[in-house]
């Protein structure tokens with residue numbers, strides 16, 4: 001399956017697909033590590049029409065890549081090339097555990113090196129933590145962040161890049 005995987009830059013027309021992946025990844029995949037209450041606080045059940053413009057603006061504000069298989073977007077990630085902060089890594093549950101997330105992380109690290117960032121940081125979910133560890137990220141601290149009054153555990157992780 002990964003023979004057909006393509007990583008390409010985000011386009012404005014990817015807004016709807018990436019939002020759907022974000023919602024499905026949290027609701028389905030993150031259920032392995034987070035309660036229903038935590039997942040609803042993370043991604044409330046707002047209508048797409050309400051969230052899409054804001055979502056599209058946020059995607060376009062940072063460097064974002066999508067993973068494509070057979071012309072379908074199956075995952076995405078991003079990097080703020082000014083700060084080295086990776087905000088989002090989400091893969092559709094139907095495409096999970098086949099290396100799509102890893103391919104997206106490799107893309108971020110390649111980009112970070114090419115713009116000579118010293119490090120990449122992320123607030124990794126429990127689901128994502130092992131994936132980032134495989135790529136050399138280390139936990140800086142465990143934390144709980146509040147979303148809509150609910151505490152959600154994650155870990156600040158950092159990957160130091162060679163000079």
Ligand SMILES: CC(C)(COP(=O)(O)OP(=O)(O)OC[C@H]1O[C@@H](n2cnc3c(N)ncnc32)[C@H](O)[C@@H]1OP(=O)(O)O)[C@@H](O)C(=O)NCCC(=O)NCCS
Pocket residue numbers: 025026029030032087088089090091092095096097098099100101102103122123124125126127128130131
């Ligand atoms: C984290 C995520 C992006 C990984 O994508 P992926 O394409 O499955 O990643 P890879 O195939 O490269 O790595 C798979 C690893 O992810 C973790 N993982 C993925 N799906 C999982 C699941 N359903 N249950 C538990 N762990 C899971 C495991 O560590 C897995 O390794 P394993 O299969 O050897 O156990 C994806 O699982 C996801 O979108 N999760 C929900 C949203 C989330 O937590 N995003 C991160 C926010 S920082």
